[in-house]
Structure formats: C-alpha cells, structure tokens
Amino acid sequence: xxxxxxxxxxxxxxxxxxxxxxxxxxxxxxxxxxxxxxxxxxxxxxxxxxxxxxxxxxxxxxxxxxxxxxxxxxxxxxxxxxxxxxxxxxxxxxxxxxxxxxxxxxxxxxxxxxxxx
Amino acid sequence: xxxxxxxxxxxxxxxxxxxxxxxxxxxxxxxxxxxxxxxxxxxxxxxxxxxxxxxxxxxxxxxxxxxxxxxxxxxxxxxxxxxxxxxxxxxxxxxxxxxxxxxxxxxxx
Numbered sequence: 001x002x003x004x005x006x007x008x009x010x011x012x013x014x015x016x017x018x019x020x021x022x023x024x025x026x027x028x029x030x031x032x033x034x035x036x037x038x039x040x041x042x043x044x045x046x047x048x049x050x051x052x053x054x055x056x057x058x059x060x061x062x063x064x065x066x067x068x069x070x071x072x073x074x075x076x077x078x079x080x081x082x083x084x085x086x087x088x089x090x091x092x093x094x095x096x097x098x099x100x101x102x103x104x105x106x107x108x109x110x111x112x113x114x115x116x117x
Numbered sequence: 118x119x120x121x122x123x124x125x126x127x128x129x130x131x132x133x134x135x136x137x138x139x140x141x142x143x144x145x146x147x148x149x150x151x152x153x154x155x156x157x158x159x160x161x162x163x164x165x166x167x168x169x170x171x172x173x174x175x176x177x178x179x180x181x182x183x184x185x186x187x188x189x190x191x192x193x194x195x196x197x198x199x200x201x202x203x204x205x206x207x208x209x210x211x212x213x214x215x216x217x218x219x220x221x222x223x224x225x226x
Contacts, residue, residue, distance in 0.1 A: 004159070031212075042121075042205050042216030043160065056213055091159055097212065104148060104209045108159030 002026070004109035006092050012115045018080035021112045025074070025094030032069055033106065034077050035091040043091055049075065050097060082116045089113050119143040121217035123206055128223045135193040137220045139206030142187065146208040149182060151191045154203045154219070163191070163204075198224045 005024040013019050025032050031050050035043035046065065048056040051072040060067065064083070069075040079086055093106040120142045129135045141149070147168050152160040166173045166180045166189075173180045179192040193200055203219040 033214075040218065042207075042218045044216075045214065048212065050212075093159075104212055104214065105150075105162055105165060106160075106214065107162065108152075110157070110159045 004092055004094055004107055006090075006109035006112055008112055009110060010113050010115075012117065013082055015084055015116050016081040018078065019082055019114060020079075021077045021090050021092075021114075023075045023077070023092030023109060025092070026107055029094035029096050029107070030072065031095045031097045031104070032075050033091075033093040033095075034067060034075070035093065037089045037091055037111070039088075046077070079114075082114075084116050087114055087116045119146075119208065119210070119215040121206055121208060121215050123204075123217040123220045125218070126221050126223070128225065129196050131196060131198055131224055131226050133196055135191075135196045135200070135222055135224075137191045137193075137204050137206075137222065139189040139191075139217055140187055141189065141206070141208045141215075143208055143210050143215070144187070145210045147211075148209045149180075149189050150207040150209070150214075151178075151180065151189075152205040152207060152216075154205065160205060193222075196222075196224050198226060200224055 033048050034046040037043045046060045047067050049069045067077045089111040091111045093108045095106045122140045150165040151163045154160045177194045181190045201224045205219045206217040
C-alpha cells in the first residue's frame with residue numbers, strides 16, 4: 001500500500017514569490033493534516049481536514065497561507081507571498097478517524113523542504 | 118495551551134536499554150504516541166497508548182504512562198545502531214495533536 005505522497009520534495013524560492021505543496025493521503029483516510037516543522041523542533045499543526053471540511057485552522061497564518069482539499073482526497077497548501085521565516089519542512093499526514101472515539105494514528109509523508117532566500 | 122516537553126539528547130551503547138522521557142500538560146489527552154524521525158524523512162509512528170492504560174509492550178518497545186504525573190516514557194530494549202534517530206512524543210485530545218521537540222538518540226557501537 002502506498003504511503004502519504006508529497007511533492008515537491010525540495011523547493012527554493014525568493015521571498016515574495018508564491019509556492020504550493022501537494023499531498024496525496026493514504027487511500028481511505030478521511031483526515032488530513034498539514035504541519036510545519038522548523039529545524040530542531042517538533043511538527044506544529046497548520047490545518048486539519050476531516051473529509052472536505054477544515055475543522056482546525058487556528059494556527060494557519062491566513063494572510064498568506066491557504067489550503068484546500070477538494071473532493072476530500074488530495075490537498076494543496078499555498079503560501080503567497082513567501083517570507084524568509086517560512087523556511088521549514090512542510091509535512092502532510094493522514095489518518096482514519098472513526099467516531100465517537102478514534103486513536104488518530106497519523107501517517108506522515110516525507111515532507112517538502114522549503115528554502116526562502 | 119497544551120505543552121509537551123522532552124529532553125533533547127540521549128546517548129547509549131549498542132545493546133543497552135534506552136529510556137526516553139516526556140511530560141505533557143493536557144489532562145484531557147486521550148492518546149499518547151511515540152514517533153521516530155530519521156534524517157530527511159517524515160515521522161514514523163512507533164506505538165501509542167490509550168490514556169486509561171499504564172503500560173504497553175510491543176517487541177523491543179515498552180511504553181509506560183503515569184497519568185497522575187502526566188509522564189510518558191519509551192524504553193527500547195537491546196538498542197541497535199539503526200535506532201539512532203529523533204524520537205517525538207505527542208498527545209492527542211479531541212483530534213488535535215501536540216508534539217514535543219524531540220529527543221535525539223545516539224547509539225554508539
């Protein structure tokens with residue numbers, strides 16, 4: 001079974017340019033997460049989707065970041081315009097959430113390493 | 118908000134046991150996890166424990182949970198050089214996960 005797929009793996013852009021990341025979750029997983037991981041730190045949640053609905057986007061900097069998950073499958077995360085401080089690894093993860101209780105085991109993709117110059 | 122704390126580094130000899138510790142603040146956490154991250158890769162789920170359990174064993178891995186003290190530990194028996202990586206503790210409450218900053222485990226031959 002294929003794992004979580006992310007592309008591109010690496011991206012170098014100049015500040016003020018736009019950038020987009022793509023994620024394809026594990027088949028059948030209804031929950032999708034975007035995280036940002038700064039060097040030497042753990043992942044920080046940017047947005048969580050349950051199917052097509054963004055159920056937690058409280059940490060997403062909405063002035064420059066946007067995300068979508070059309071049809072409840074793959075997702076894109078966009079930054080426009082990028083700033084120097086956006087340099088980080090952007091991780092996508094997916095899980096299968098069943099209600100009323102779920103273990104929320106997350107399966108991560110390899111990430112996209114973004115460098116803003 | 119919720120917080121998860123881990124020590125930054127641990128160094129052990131090959132064949133010894135490793136114990137990685139974690140504390141968390143969210144008393145409503147329902148599940149607690151251990152993930153492993155190798156260079157250039159995403160996080161790999163190692164194991165998890167439900168908050169009403171005290172211990173879970175899975176081959177070389179033993180997870181201990183002290184809910185009263187909000188303390189979680191991961192013991193790796195017979196540590197191998199391939200276990201060298203960063204280990205993250207995480208907790209989930211109501212579907213939202215908070216991760217620690219990771220413990221870098223170095224295994225010396």
